[in-house]
Amino acid sequence: MAASASASCRSPLVWFFSLAAALFFASWYLLLDSAAAPAVLDARRQDLRSVSPATKCDPDKALLRVYMYDLPLEFHFGLLDWKPGTGDGGGLWPDLLRHGVPEYPGGLNLQHSIEYWLTLDLLASEQGAPTPCNAVRVRDPARADVVFVPFFSSLSVNRHSKVVPPARTSEDHALQRRLIEFLAAQPEWRRSGGRDHVVLAHHPNGMFDARYKLWPCVFVLCDFGRYPHSVANIDKDVIAPYLHMVDNFFNDSAGYNDRPTLLYFQGAIYRKDGGFIRQELYYLLKDEKDVHFSFGSVAGNGIEQSTRGMRASKFCLNIAGDTPSSNRLFDSIVSHCVPIIISDEIELPFEDVLDYSKFCIIVRGADAVKKGFLINLIKGISQEEWTRMWNKLKEVERHFEYQYPSQHDDAVQMIWKTIARKVPSIRLKINRLRRFSRFEANKTNETPARS
Amino acid sequence: MAASASASCRSPLVWFFSLAAALFFASWYLLLDSAAAPAVLDARRQDLRSVSPATKCDPDKALLRVYMYDLPLEFHFGLLDWKPGTGDGGGLWPDLLRHGVPEYPGGLNLQHSIEYWLTLDLLASEQGAPTPCNAVRVRDPARADVVFVPFFSSLSVNRHSKVVPPARTSEDHALQRRLIEFLAAQPEWRRSGGRDHVVLAHHPNGMFDARYKLWPCVFVLCDFGRYPHSVANIDKDVIAPYLHMVDNFFNDSAGYNDRPTLLYFQGAIYRKDGGFIRQELYYLLKDEKDVHFSFGSVAGNGIEQSTRGMRASKFCLNIAGDTPSSNRLFDSIVSHCVPIIISDEIELPFEDVLDYSKFCIIVRGADAVKKGFLINLIKGISQEEWTRMWNKLKEVERHFEYQYPSQHDDAVQMIWKTIARKVPSIRLKINRLRRFSRFEANKTNETPARS
Incomplete structure (x- = not known):
């Protein structure tokens, strides 16, 4: 209060210079201080140059x-x-x-x-x-x-x-x-x-x-x-x-022929709600060539295993479990493993601006459990078409990054x-x-x- | 084809001048021609200066x-x-x-x-x-x-x-x-x-x-x-x-005290669907001072009568008839006669950008037929508040103009x-x-x- 009372007696010119000096030093202080701030989340920082400058x-x-x-x-x-x-x-x-x-x-x-x-x-x-x-x-x-x-x-x-x-x-x-x-x-x-x-x-x-x-x-x-x-x-x-739980696949040059597994799934086979399709699919697909079913959650060591598995696969299976959605879809997307989504009614983020049919294959549950349907569908997708989807995944993955x-x-x-x-x-x-x-x-x- | 073949032999400079001359004359031709076009809809033309210039x-x-x-x-x-x-x-x-x-x-x-x-x-x-x-x-x-x-x-x-x-x-x-x-x-x-x-x-x-x-x-x-x-x-x-069927009320300076009628209604009393409230309201209001109920459609001579009536009224009644909506609401708006809408569920145009409560009074049917409710409500609206709504009507009427x-x-x-x-x-x-x-x-x- 006392400082503000005495300040009010100064001339406008003095005021102007005081303000300018204060702003100058404050901006330098902020600059230095922000550079020294702990980089808690550096792993998720990407190219900062595209971000607006630090003004309000x-x-x-x-x-x-x-x-x-x-x-x-x-x-x-x-x-x-x-x-x-x-x-x-x-x-x-x-x-x-x-x-x-x-x-x-x-x-x-x-x-x-x-x-x-x-x-x-x-x-x-x-x-x-x-x-x-x-x-x-x-x-x-x-x-x-x-x-x-x-x-x-x-x-x-x-x-x-x-x-x-x-x-x-x-x-x-x-x-x-x-x-x-x-x-x-x-x-x-x-x-x-x-x-x-x-x-x-x-x-x-x-x-x-x-x-x-x-x-x-x-x-x-x-x-x-x-x-x-x-x-x-x-x-x-x-x-x-x-x-997503798995790491980003930066500079992914692992195209069609670099991914030996045709179809990859990691997750529990038995789930308390809505997971019956998982079992049916497991029995339909377990003996197919180049199909990999892996059990267990993505947590713990599972993350590394999933990262490797998805990056080595052309297609990644997403089936409703406890809930209609799961982080597996977003793990597939950032691994550039074309998601096969088995669901009649799944909700997909930002679908008013994203056409998921360009980078996902979505199949109705009733179709997926028909003998031979899923494996024939996947095998029918050409290298050219897969590559189009793979490129699209690399384009859209940024929309799923927090x-x-x-x-x-x-x-x-x-x-x-x-x-x-x-x-x-x-x-x-x-x-x-x-x-x-x-x-x-x-x-x-x-x-x-x-x- | 022949003309284009010979044109292709010309030098670039000749081409440039020919094009410039052609564009110059074409623009004048269009200007004169459009000025001479029959002014079919001049009645609905307003200030054209705010419209974009005539380019595609x-x-x-x-x-x-x-x-x-x-x-x-x-x-x-x-x-x-x-x-x-x-x-x-x-x-x-x-x-x-x-x-x-x-x-x-x-x-x-x-x-x-x-x-x-x-x-x-x-x-x-x-x-x-x-x-x-x-x-x-x-x-x-x-x-x-x-x-x-x-x-x-x-x-x-x-x-x-x-x-x-x-x-x-x-x-x-x-x-x-x-x-x-x-x-x-x-x-x-x-x-x-x-x-x-x-x-x-x-x-x-x-x-x-x-x-x-x-x-x-x-x-x-x-x-x-x-x-x-x-x-x-x-x-x-x-x-x-x-x-709207009645004419626009341009340069309306007819404020609160220039509008002797408190409440105005023109329309049929008996309608085939949903019009029962009209009868009830008629019996409730017909003996009130400064309330005007006028029968008959807005067509024919009715338009002139409506125009005069609405411009001389502070409030204009809108009640569902055959259909939930009618042109009467828009006639009230362009007459700057504050609409009283009796409806529980009417759909109002552009309500995602217009707050109708700023220039209309909307009353539920069940409330409107309570003895004394409507007339007390209207009488309770001060000159100041009415004038705010009147000014708002003059501001929003352009949104209802075809x-x-x-x-x-x-x-x-x-x-x-x-x-x-x-x-x-x-x-x-x-x-x-x-x-x-x-x-x-x-x-x-x-x-x-x-x-």
Whole structure:
């Protein structure tokens, strides 16, 4: 206060030079400091030259203006055991330029980590960290196209789904309840009934209770397997890829003749839901020449085995297991092993801009279990046609990449763009809701019921 | 051939000057010729200065690339008794710059004339006639976002819905049948199952038979009153305004105190469908001070009476009649008489970009028939609030204007933009259809069944 009072006595010229000097030193400080930031995620960093320079994004030029709730720490980075350092203003969000990014737990946790990458990109848009600036955080809800709910629900399932006595419900359940209470109290929720809210629930069991309260929102999901149509559907919601578990196959020159295995599958044969086709296919294919069935999960040593196996195969089999989707499809894509998807109704990410028939072979379940059908189909695909699909896989794989900093048209940006394409239908729903907002005899305020 | 052979011997310089001279004279010729074209639709021409100059539109810059079938004359301008003149290349479409636009029948026919205005704008985009170039005709279907079916179905209903013996069906019915046969034979239809086809059926009885065959398409309709949800719905289709029957109220300075009538209604009291609320409201309101109920249609002398009545009223009542929608709403809007819409489920044009609660009052039917509810609601609206809505009406009325040449953000452009916003969901449907296009045991080619 005292400093600002004395500053107000200075002449405009002095002010101008002070400001210029301050900006000059601040920019150098940021530059040096960001270079020294821990490169937590270097493995997923690619060519940074294509990313916008580290200036704050201009909301007026954004494809999507996003208002993000300042949810308490326990809903997001607190779940990573992250604690704010000095200079992390407010103590709620990491300062990406000064301190780098908090680390997300590894292993299979990562496959549903979209919550982390989307939140980081949104923070970057405001902090002047690198981002393509498609989605930009705004502080005024009235300027926003959508409202982002930064609850790391997948991590909450993975870490806190067990009931620990004396508690009678899991911490994941308790967090969901507190989230519903939080949202019910927000004017933004009350205004739209949640229709413009983006809620992340990529883990099939994420938001297990809350989904039935938050249904008007835009969910970002891996599939609709465990959702009734009224709660989630392709018109309203967004399907996002899994983060792949095998490594990228950079500079892949392993073409048709360098891949000795015709068809590769790794996974459990017996699954609790919907996996009966796996068994049937196993018995149909196990004695075929150049077909490789390998059992066990991709976790642990399985990753190396899968990486080698997929890179040595022309085609990789994807069959519905516990859930309609799995990270196996995205492992196949980054291994440039042409996916054979056995499914009648699978949801595929970004299918409004991607024609999967150009790089996948999709076969109905009923066809796949016909004797000879699948193997004849695969053998009927010429080297020329396979090579076209292989090249297409190398072209599209970037759309399935999660990374920080996010790059043009990677998975993070593809998700933002998909949400942006939903904005007109979100606006339509909200405008219809507003029709009666003032002139109704019995006003019903649609808020998530507290459980 | 001979001329071109001799021309090829000329020097490049001579060529350059010849070309420049030719272009100079051609441009003057076009300028004079277009100025001399019959000004058929001058009444609907507004300020042409805001329209793009008369050069052909660039498809690469278009919001929507449109492939239009060269349907036989009987489906479109033939229904206007238009015959091609000399120079109307191919004899199928009018040459707008040389011969102006064919005239559409007047009177109530005009209210559903969207087919005419959209087709004219598409022709303009290719012929270099004035247009904002949002939708641009392309000749290569592979470049197109959507396929436009230029059947003037509203005019077909209005002119040919009677059965004339010895024929056993109406000419409208026969035209629909021939359209289905035409579409079934097109590779564009077969490729998408019609999902990217834009079909115009603004008259509630238009396409009465064909709608059940063409359901995968994008319909442009006035409402969904006579359509089952599976055939037409707000996710898939486009609601377009009626062309208003009363004249525009240019330079309207008739504010709150210049409009003595509080509430105005013109229309039949008894309607065959859904009109019971009209009677109830009539008995509720007929003795209220400053409320005017006037009977009879807007056609004939009614137009002048309506024009005067609406311009002298603060609020204009819109109640569902035969159909959920009517031109009365758009008459109210261009008269800047704040519409009171009594409806639970009316479909409003362009509601994904327009918040109707800013310039309309929408009341549920059950509320409207409560004694005193409506009149108290209207009386409770302050002069200040009414004036805000009146000003908003003057701002939005341009979105409900059909005209040639089309202007930025008029009804024609708003329809194109609405269709453009549907393109991602159309692409999603087509990509899903393609999933199995090659690898299915029993291919089912979805074509409109011939009736």
